[in-house]
Amino acid sequence: MTTTVGVPAGWPAGEEEARAVQDELRARVVVGEVGPEVGVGRVTGVDVAYDDERDVVVAAAVVLDAASLDVVAEATAVGRISFPYVPGLLAFREIPTVLAALDALPGDPGLVVCDGYGLAHPRRFGLASHLGVLTGLPTIGVAKNPFTFTYDEPGEPRGSSSPLLAAGGEEVGRALRTRAGVKPVFVSVGHRVSLERACAHTLALTPRFRLPETTRRADSLCRRALQEATIGQ
DNA sequence: GCGACAG
DNA sequence: ATCTTGTCGC
Numbered sequence A: 001m002t003t004t005v006g007v008p009a010g011w012p013a014g015e016e017e018a019r020a021v022q023d024e025l026r027a028r029v030v031v032g033e034v035g036p037e038v039g040v041g042r043v044t045g046v047d048v049a050y051d052d053e054r055d056v057v058v059a060a061a062v063v064l065d066a067a068s069l070d071v072v073a074e075a076t077a078v079g080r081i082s083f084p085y086v087p088g089l090l091a092f093r094e095i096p097t098v099l100a101a102l103d104a105l106p107g108d109p110g111l112v113v114c115d116g117y118g119l120a121h122p123r124r125f126g127l128a129s130h131l132g133v134l135t136g137l138p139t140i141g142v143a144k145n146p147f148t149f150t151y152d153e154p155g156e157p158r159g160s161s162s163p164l165l166a167a168g169g170e171e172v173g174r175a176l177r178t179r180a181g182v183k184p185v186f187v188s189v190g191h192r193v194s195l196e197r198a199c200a201h202t203l204a205l206t207p208r209f210r211l212p213e214t215t216r217r218a219d220s221l222c223r224r225a226l227q228e229a230t231i232g233q
Numbered sequence B: 001g002c003g004a005c006a007g
Numbered sequence C: 001a002t003c004t005t006g007t008c009g010c
Helices: A015-028 A090-103 A127-135 A195-204 A213-230
Strands: A002-005 A042-051 A056-065 A071-080 A111-114 A139-143 A161-165 A171-176 A185-191
Touching (some): A015 A090, A056 A090, A071 A213, A127 A139, A127 A185, A139 A195
Antiparallel strands (some): A042 A056
């Protein structure tokens, strides 16, 4: 199912306003819960693809059975680009369309896995935290790059990890090796999930590839949907 | 002030 | 993110 969305009323128009929204919403993040059990229920991946030329953004949400990793549902949404890409303000670019894709899903998404960061963010309120607060769903962030943070190389074996550190030494996430000898992914807490559990979910979602099946499925779906939404336009 | 910087 | 073919390797 595909739905179409515009930019929400009252959406921040500038960077200062957007940062103020983050500072405001940050207080609503729940960090005290362990989170859903690994391998139980459903896990949903969300991702977004852009065509800046045509001002089009497509989001995909793909629901997997947490035990088998089989796809049990999927949805896409097409929207207008609601914000430029600014490091630290990614959520304002992706969230409206991602919310529409999640809304189009039948049933409960379960744990939501985001392509980006949660707590590991300049103001400790990245995409995964933001999406969690707006939906109430448990969320985690799994990013492909360390952003502005530092880390020591984890051990070679799959499952090895090392702290992802902010300037000042605060642990904001983990560099997690999901494939032996391959560049780690960067896991951080979004909403209602502990870092420990977030890493366990990430490992359960990477039986074969570096990136979680959730983000791989969502990535390919939103790219396909962008092509289709863009043909002839 | 300059550079770096999730997607 | 996106521009982009073949190619090396399991």
